[in-house]
Amino acid sequence: MNRDIIVIGAGIMGLTAAYELHKSGKKVTVIDEGNITDCTSFGNAGLLSAFDKGPLSNPGVVLDTLKLMFKGESPVILHPTLDKKIISWLWKFINSANPQRLKRTIALFEKYGQITIDKYKKMQEEDGLDFDFQHKGMLSLFTNQETYNKKIKQYSYEDETRFKILTKSEIKDYVPCSNEKAKGAILFKKNAHLDPKKVITQLKEYLENNGVEFILNEKITDIQFSEDKIEYVKSATKTYEANTYIMSTGYQTLLADKLNKELIMTPAKGYSITFNMPKEYEPLTSTLFADLFIIMSPRKDDVRLTSKLEIGSTNPAVVKKQIDSIKENFKKYTIPFEMSNEKLWAGFRPLTPNDMPLIGRDEKYKNLIYGMGLGWLGMTFGPSLAMILNDLIINDLENKDCDDILLFSGFYQGKY
Structure with missing residues (x-):
């Protein structure tokens, strides 16, 4: 089969790349393990x-993480390790946490986050896809007075299109299951939420129905390269050829290592709990318990909690x-209710x-494109x-000719 593009990995990055390239007229194959x-x-x-x-x-x-660790509320779990790659990553992470980089990162987040929101809307309108997209803002609920006071100082101006500081009674309206321990909340109106399962399943169905080839349960284990x-790329039993290859393998770096x-x-490692709860207690919109890094997401048929950032674990089990x-x-800051199913x-x-x-x-290998490292912001970006990747491939650009790559890619961020 004559393939223009092989996308290795069928997460949000792989599927949206396949979507854009298909729309541009390319013959696309998606391979996933x-x-x-x-x-x-x-x-x-x-x-x-x-x-x-x-x-x-x-x-x-x-410092904030250490404080939460002492309270027993930290979402971060760091397993003791002598792995040099993890130690190097942690050192670079600490050095990245500076005011200059923060200002730049926030500007980039907003630029590309808005493009994504507009794109999800367009995909639903033009292609009839159902992502359960809700543009109702994101509520940040604070359980610590100090962090709430610090945050509120940043919003000492009025901008009704951007945010709203909630009163105590309004907090209860937005998060009926919250208790009196909530110190304050801010509704950030420009954010949105959707159902990630629907995004993935709807995209896959749309692509399959429109001629994109899917090869599933097939792990690509090796790459054959020339100068x-x-x-081509190969699995244990087969080889696959294309003009261009997109590596979108999530956290797995085996192919890059080769x-x-x-x-x-x-x-x-992160965790989620999806459940049903009494309708009268469900939040009106996605809610971040900011001091706990617990996210509560209302969906059409259920509610989801996501949390934890476990570094150094290789155990895939729950x-x-x-x-x-x-x-x-979570229950320290909510009234009692039953989580069912x-x-x-x-x-x-x-x-x-x-x-x-x-x-x-x-x-070095000009027909290889990377689409990785989205972390906890895969749906957002x-x-x-x-x-961006579609533009790079369709217009046969070098990285240096693509301003978006130079702006937003971790390959061009200079010293951490």
């Missing part, structure tokens, strides 16, 4: 939170201790040390990054 029913994108909170929400590597993050290009390409990212920890911390999930997110995705053309 699973069957696209439980990938990392499925466990996402579904937040589109590019506005008024800082990156992970923000000033004060280390300056990829010749090319001696060091990708500065680490797998961070660990009951971590689920219990999420519930325990619970579905538990755990998966690894590919985190870069400065929250910048790893996108762009390989410097997947479509906008896919548009």
Whole structure:
């Protein structure tokens, strides 16, 4: 079969890239080691939170995390390790958390986050896709007075299109299950949320129905390359050829390692609990318990809690201790209610040390494109990054000719 593009990996980055390239008239094949029913994108909170929400590597993050650890409320779990790659990542993460980088990152988040929101709307309108997209803002609920006071200082002006500071009674209206321990809340109106499972399943169905080839349950284990290009990729039993290859393998770096390409990212394990609860207690919109890093996302048929950032773990299983920890911390700030029909999930997110995705053309192998390192912001940036990669491929650009790559790719961020 004559293929223009092979996309390796069918998470949000891989599928949106396939979508854009198909729209541009390319013959696209998507290869994934699973069957696209439980990938990392499925466990996402579904937040589109590019506005008024800082990156992970923000000033004060280390001290704030230590404070939460002493209270037993920290979402971060750091397993003792001598792995040099993880130690290097942590050092770069700490050094990335500075005011200068924060200002730049927030500007980039807003630029590409808005492109993504517009794209999701367009995909639904033009292609009839149903993502359960809700543009109702994101509520940040604070359980610590000090952090609330610090945040409120940043919003000492009026902008009704951007945010609203809620009164105590309004907090209860937005999050009926919250209790009196809530110190304050701000509704950030430009953010949105959707159902990540619907995004993945709807995109896959649309692409299949429109001629995109899917090869599932097929793990690509090797790359054959010549002096300056990829010749083919192979699994245990087959080889696959195309003109261009997109590597969108999440946290897995096996293929990049074979090319001696060091990708500065680490797998961070996260958890989600999807459940039913009394309708009268459901939040009106996606709610971030900001001091706990617990996200509560209302959906059409259920509610999801997502939390935890587990560094240094290689265990893919759902660990009951971590689920219990999420519930325990969450219940400190909510009234009692029953969580029924619970579905538990755990998966690894590919985190870069400065929250910048790893996108762009390989410097040596010109027909290899990277689309990785989206971390916890896959849904927030997947479509906008896919548009960048599409532009790079369709117009046969070098990285240096693409302003978006130079702006937003972790390959061009200079010193951490």
